[in-house]
Amino acid sequence: MKNLLRRQFLQQVGLGIGAMALPALPTLAGLPPSRKLNVALCGLGRYAGYLAEGLAVSQYCRLAGVVSGTPAKLADWQKRYNIPPQNCYNYQNFDEIVANKAIDLVYVVLPNALHKEFTIRAAKAGKHVIVEKPMATTAADCRAMIAACKAAGVQLAVGYRLHYEPHHQELMRLGQQKIFGPVRHIDVSLGYRLDGADPNDWHFKKALSGGGPLMNLGVYCVQSCRYVLGAEPVAVTAQFGPVQHKDLYTEVEEAITWQLYFPGGVFCTSTSANNFGIDRFFASTDNGFFELSPAVSYGPFRGRTSQGELKFPDINQQAAQLDGIGRVLLAGEKLPDHIAGIEGLKDLMVLEAIYKAAETGRRVSINS
């Protein structure tokens, strides 16, 4: 991720100017200026509900279809959101979506380990894809997903909602443009309590989640370090936290801490945990600081800098993300790298290095 390039892309997406037109993209046939991108949600868990709320107010996307393994959920969503029966799929007949002109994009909101399969199946059906983060459970899977979308001539986005969120866009600006001088250190942590959760929840099953809080929460911390610094980490050290709920955490970590080393001696510290709440971002710069807390949740955010309050409107983050991606796809343009599969791959390379560092107790290099 080159600084200049990233900034240009952010400006393009943020301001909607000058995005590069691509010749070989699949056309969204018969596109009137006011047409919305027709989105099918694949996976109808909790977060799909948030996305449905975002789709309801999106200017560029609309909820057009659903995919689920649970017939009752399909029936419920079909009724609640007035979705035509022919736009509802289960996991068996999902590939038939290839023939459905009323679906432009599949938004994969399944457990992490299923992202790869359904992204590739959607791509093969000729649909653009947004896949929730983490993009997959391994960097190798990310590469396969990128390759499949490229081969199918569809675009692949990762659900990085905070790239479209004003507070975080300001963090990017403050960091990348060195508004308070160069950033010397970032401390960013995210934790949500899961200790009262159903033991059968997929988050506790490594085959479905790929890991514990690092995969689902730590990815935000890694992201924010990367996009605030506008740089890629070169190495990491990491430590698994103690397991407090031994009944729940037999397969994945309950808590993890790590230190991410960037070029020039800058380093970042993070904790992700499922046994306590934490939601904080802090950057120390040569001439001050900037921080958010809450920082990563759906808002309202609260922030300050060494010069005063850091406050922007609290928005519908899901709608903003869908609008940002939808606008680019509707215009037949190429998604910027910071929201595309390459960004998810870079995160996964870091997450894999963090696990390796925690498992071995050694400093692990990251070759981006």
Added chain:
Amino acid sequence: MKNLLRRQFLQQVGLGIGAMALPALPTLAGLPPSRKLNVALCGLGRYAGYLAEGLAVSQYCRLAGVVSGTPAKLADWQKRYNIPPQNCYNYQNFDEIVANKAIDLVYVVLPNALHKEFTIRAAKAGKHVIVEKPMATTAADCRAMIAACKAAGVQLAVGYRLHYEPHHQELMRLGQQKIFGPVRHIDVSLGYRLDGADPNDWHFKKALSGGGPLMNLGVYCVQSCRYVLGAEPVAVTAQFGPVQHKDLYTEVEEAITWQLYFPGGVFCTSTSANNFGIDRFFASTDNGFFELSPAVSYGPFRGRTSQGELKFPDINQQAAQLDGIGRVLLAGEKLPDHIAGIEGLKDLMVLEAIYKAAETGRRVSINS
């Protein structure tokens, strides 16, 4: 440090009630009720200036003497604070203080590695001692200092000013009394930039400092974890940060991160650094959080809890500490453990374990 005992002591010191009278303490002869404790500052660096300001407004202590290796400093202080010439000492004739009835206590504010020698010399001269933190550069030195003071029948305090500071007393109360439920995690970091400092400053010389920011700043982080949890850590992992200013940091670390593990799966994360500023305390509890930022400097502090603002008067911290210690000594009572040498020893045991963990890359047990 037992919970109940600590809390009782805090209440005693905080409220000035019911401290235990000891039979065998040295009497401060001819003590009228309104007499102040006569303090000699040993070491006239920057922090001695803060202490002089505190002494000027202390109700229980007064600046009565000075000790310095620099004749010009002695002359300056003598004049500025109207100190009788017979209460001024250099490092050579310091032991003659034994005959000086006008000095009750020596406050050792020298570079860390000199704490041991001057504490023991002061004790042998029959003077009570306050020694700045870190108490010494090794746990073994702390033990020798405690033994010397015990043998001489004088009391030994460590300069833990935050034990007398209202925001931190509130952190102790919130943590130890589990006001928002048990504390599950603490993140506390302290960093001050020294990168523009004189390369000959003692902080960069291991023989004088005993180490880098861990010794001088990290000790606050370790302290706050211990006194908020009211518990002792059982193990630690740690990592040296990258060295950015290779000219300055040839002997001591420039930055360090560590993870402190307490009983019951609670863990704390910290960073101390001399190449960027950071000054934050955050505790996550079962039912909320409490935090301070700035947290450890001389104020004004700024804090909040999950229920609102955390705000107390910003006080002269040095005066409050001197009053807290002076009141106990003037009453001929025993200093509570939380301010005595045993507390400094416990911190040094943790600091030594942190260095060992950073040097070896291994998890190191702490046997308190």
